[in-house]
Amino acid sequence: MIGALRGELIAREPNEVLLEVAGVGYRITVGPEVSAAIGEIGATAFVHIHHHIREDAQTLYGFSSIDDRIMFETLLSAHGVGPSLALAIMSVHGPDGLRRAVADEDVAALCLVPGVGKKTAQRLLVELSSKVGDPIGGSTGSTGGASAVSGTRADVRDGLGALGYSDEEIAHALRDVPDEGDTATQIRAALNLLAF
Numbered sequence: 001m002i003g004a005l006r007g008e009l010i011a012r013e014p015n016e017v018l019l020e021v022a023g024v025g026y027r028i029t030v031g032p033e034v035s036a037a038i039g040e041i042g043a044t045a046f047v048h049i050h051h052h053i054r055e056d057a058q059t060l061y062g063f064s065s066i067d068d069r070i071m072f073e074t075l076l077s078a079h080g081v082g083p084s085l086a087l088a089i090m091s092v093h094g095p096d097g098l099r100r101a102v103a104d105e106d107v108a109a110l111c112l113v114p115g116v117g118k119k120t121a122q123r124l125l126v127e128l129s130s131k132v133g134d135p136i137g138g139s140t141g142s143t144g145g146a147s148a149v150s151g152t153r154a155d156v157r158d159g160l161g162a163l164g165y166s167d168e169e170i171a172h173a174l175r176d177v178p179d180e181g182d183t184a185t186q187i188r189a190a191l192n193l194l195a196f
Contacts, residue, residue: 007019009041010041014032014035016035029059029060047063061083071090071095077131078131088115093175094175097109102129107122109153110125112170157174
C-alpha cells in the first residue's frame with residue numbers, strides 16, 4: 001500500500017495531480033483545495049495517500065495532512081459512502097468542520113454537500129457519531145454546551161442566508177469561524193472572511 005508520495009509536480013488539474021517519483025508518474029485524485037495548494041509545476045510536492053483498490057481499478061487519493069486522510073477513510077467506512085462522495089464531503093467540510101457538524105447533529109451542514117439529502121445526512125450523523133472525535137476547540141463538556149454551539153451555528157447560517165449569501169459561501173466562511181462568541185460575533189467574523 002502507498003501511504004505518501006514526495007516528488008516533482010508535473011501536471012495539475014482541478015481534481016488530479018501528476019507527481020513524478022523516481023521516474024514514475026503517479027496520477028493522484030485530489031480535492032480542489034489540495035490541487036490549488038500543492039505548489040507550482042516543477043516544484044517538489046508531498047501528499048498523504050489513501051490507496052483505494054477495487055476489482056477493476058486502483059486509485060490514489062491525495063491529502064495535505066494525515067488528519068484529512070484519516071477522516072476520508074472514516075467516511076469510506078460509512079454505509080453507502082464511496083470515494084467520490086467522501087471527497088465531496090471533505091471539500092465542503094474539513095475534518096474539524098465535519099467533527100463539529102457531527103457533534104452538533106447539524107443535518108443542514110451535511111446537506112450543503114452536493115448529492116447529500118436530508119435522509120443521507122441523518123444516516124451519516126448516526127454512523128459517524130461514534131467514529132469521529134470532538135472538534136478542536138469545540139465544546140467537549142456537557143450536551144448543553146454542544147446544544148448551545150449548535151444553536152449559535154444554525155443562527156449564524158440563517159443570518160448569512162438572510163443576507164443573501166449562498167450555501168457554498170456560508171459553508172466556506174463557517175469553516176474558518178471559531179465556535180467562541182455569540183451569534184453576532186460569529187456573523188461579524190464570517191462577514192470579514194466573506195469580504196475577501
